[in-house]
Amino acid sequence: MSSEPGATALAPEAEAPWKTLSPRAPLAALFPVLGLVLRPMLGALLPTFFMRDGGFPAFIWAIILLFAGSSVAALLYEVATTRYRVVGAQLEIRSGVFTKTSRFIEAARVQNTEVVQPFVSKLLGLVELKVETASGQKAEGHLRGLTPGDAQALIDALHMARGNKAQALAPVGTPGEADGEVLANTRLVDLLRYGATATGLGVLAVVMGALNELMELFHDWALPWMQAHWKGLARPGMGWVSAVLVVLAGLLVLWLVNVVLAVLRFHGFRLVDTGTHFRALGGLFTSRQITVRHERIQQVVLDEPLLRRWFGFGSVEVETAGVRAGREAAERAELVVPVVPTSRMEALVDRLIPGLPAALGTLSLRPAHPKSLLRARIRAVGVSVLVATPATFLLWPWGVLAWALLPLQLVGAWFDWRFQGWLITDTLVVVRQGFWRRRTTVLQRARIQAVNAVQGPLERGYGIGHVRVAVAGSDVVLPSVSWDEAGRLIDALPAPRRTRQPPPGVRNPPGPSEGGAPSAADAEPAAASEPSLGLYSRLPE
DSSP states (O other), rough: OOOOHHHHHHHHHHHHOOOOOOOHHHTHHHHHHHHHHHHHHHHGGGGGGGSTTTTTOOHHHHHHHHHHHHHHHHHHHHHHTOOOEETTTTTEEEEEESSSEEEEEEGGGGEEEEEEOOHHHHHTOOEEEEEEEEEEEEEEEEEEEEEEHHHHHHHHHHHTTTTTTTTOOTTTTTTGGSEEEEEEEOOHHHHHHHHOOOOOHHHHHHHHOOOOOOHHHIIIIIHHHHHHHHHHGTTTTTTHHHHHHHHHHHHHHHHHHHHHHHHHHHHHEEEEEEESEEEEEOOOSSSEEEEEEEOOOOEEEEEEEHHHHHTTTEEEEEOOOOOOOSSHHHHHEEEEEEEEGGGGGHHHHHSSOOOOOOOGGGOOBBBOHHHHHHHOOOOOOOOHHHHHHHHHHHHHHHHGGGGGGHHHHHHHHHHHTTTOEEEOOSSEEEEHHHHHEEEEEEEEEEOEEEEEHHHHHHHHHHTTTEEEEETTTTTEEEOOEEEEHHHHHHSSSSSSOOOOOOOOOOHHHHOGGGOOOOHHHHHHHHHHHHHHHGGGGGSOO
């Protein structure tokens, strides 16, 4: 008799129909698949342009083209035969031609979903759906070529599989009509300011490479034209004016590239709170729609470079356990609010991660250890010497100017040390780093995966160290503290519990009678008796 309910419950799951992608899905996936196949081949084919006698023989080219064509055809056929369905509380995706794969994704493990609509898919009326978990550096479930209706139905099915049957999410593909409270929106003038103040090293490298390629054009065409029309530049000693004009032109190109990239990525951006999810919508040619559950947010980062602070705004990055590949922190974030006025940052952070005891601007953060300033100065001197010494010999006499880097590095080290701070409350960890590019991380203690105390060679000599707090996909480093305090912190995080063995070289923390950190048995009554003073108030100085 006990097996009858089980059989009845499994019947609907066994009969769940498979769903296929749109018939236009292979056409929408053509350009991404071509890029996936031809990109690794490009590195191998480039040397052929420098080979004599036309490079590879014709039969080698035939083999390469046959391999590329068959790979593209196989990947497109795989897209065309992909099937999916929601069975119980799982999303099942089947795909493959020669090697068939079946992926099962628990609805409860889904960190966030992202709806992407590239330009070609927009012309075809299709979207891509990415389902992200904490299992790797890319989306665990990636379905290309869905209609907006099918994507919406799948998102709602995953939402209902988690037990939230009473609420459906706003429709996908309609960024201007998302239901919920609008927490942030971005105007075109905001994106112009955001792009103009960007300091991405990747963009700078691209621009410098482009300028390097244009130098021959400048010398062959632009410089003679300038000398012919502006007689003053042709006079002896006026070559520095041309150099200044080239630098200004490069800065203008860098500004234009940053502005264009900002507009392409965040045009029409809106952050909407649907009640159970945060939904970010935006993009010009490629529309993106990211949905993050409230309870999946593990940390929020406030990015405030000095130039943007002067203009009164910054950016907010939201991270979940969905691990993403990317060198820059903003590339790893699942959700980025590009422009947030400084006066509204605290309110937005409180909506994303509640629990701050006060506004971020009034928090009494604990400073970095005083001895860490000496360590930072030694590092600054070392970097300056390594740069200035070869510059002096290679670029004499102008290379002597490189020694001006030394006082600048020392001043920068002091500012960096002066504005570091950290705080631990009952539910959050707050870490502030940097002055020129200030980044404030607000991390939920419940999401902490591991805590490590690290002590480098210089730190060992000064009796200090730093604590690294790891969460799924990233980590946060607290400013330097004494090595004894580092041992107490790894026992206090992620939550008060029984004291473990301290790291080597750290003495056992004193008991409550000696003025030290309380044990787990003592911490529970203390937490119940005192109001939300935070764990920081119970840690010894």
